[in-house]
């Protein structure tokens with residue numbers, strides 16, 4: 673089997689590359705290293721079944737060339753992380769919409785199956801928690817840049833289903849706060865990475881808002897296993913799946929848990945959202961998946977508890 677992994681030098685993408693290689697696949701990773709890092713794939717330098725291509729997913733010609741001859745495209749390339757999206761909404765929309773349109777058009781031309789990485793962000797501020805795949809999406813106004821990410825991902829999903837209706841084999845995974853080794857230590861896109869980094873340096877852990885907002889955290893190996901299942905199993909065709917742990921935790925508790933596991937003396941400091949992200953910032957209060965559909969159709973069952981996952985992540989950050 674042969675795969676193209678877009679965003680393959682990124683956090684989840686590089687773990688996905690590793691997992692596919694272990695299963696005997698040939699893998700090409702396409703990444704422009706916007707947030708991806710060569711270090712994430714450096715250990716694969718001598719692997720003859722792996723090739724890295726530095727390039728832009730918006731380059732239609734390149735994408736077409738790389739997709740031809742593949743069995744599956746795992747499309748993860750995106751501008752990710754609230755801060756990046758807010759700082760640079762145009763770049764975000766360009767990659768997150770145009771890039772996906774390119775991938776889908778080429779995959780359709782060549783009859784190659786696609787698995788799209790979408791996000792729990794598509795549910796926006798829906799209070800219908802835990803989220804189910806066919807539940808409502810509640811987004812704020814279009815002049816708040818934050819919602820451009822959710823809107824772009826939702827448009828990507830629409831594109832997938834439009835191509836599905838034209839015969840493309842496609843599935844969609846909505847990740848819920850994946851974390852683990854190789855997250856950006858500056859914490860872009862990962863509150864776990866930011867907290868671990870702050871705890872290990874003895875700095876205060878910066879909790880945005882009152883810390884009572886909840887999230888569910890999924891260890892990256894579980895996200896990757898679900899992604900491979902969604903990208904290869906017949907039962908996943910034409911479907912969207914929540915890929916996330918159903919364990920809900922407040923951000924404040926997460927911070928305290930990380931302080932305890934690192935043995936840090938750090939305190940917590942609370943920062944209003946406006947100070948962190950500017951005026952007009954909006955944040956979903958609770959974000960928890962119902963993963964029943966993924967469990968039923970593709971046997972998705974997270975294996976790594978939050979404590980274990982945090983321990984492994986802390987160990988990696990220490991290293």
Ligand code: NAD
Pocket residue numbers: 678679680681682683684685702703704705706707708709727728729730747748749750751752767771789790791792793846847848849850851861
């Ligand atoms: P990441 O930033 O590490 O991965 C994204 C990768 O895409 C990076 O390597 C980046 O360099 C690459 N990229 C960006 N623009 C590109 C372009 N124009 N051309 C080629 N490559 C480009 O973040 P991640 O957490 O690994 O995210 C992977 C995917 O999962 C993304 O699609 C993201 O939206 C989605 N997702 C992640 C999470 C999470 O919890 N980590 C949650 C929801 C959705």
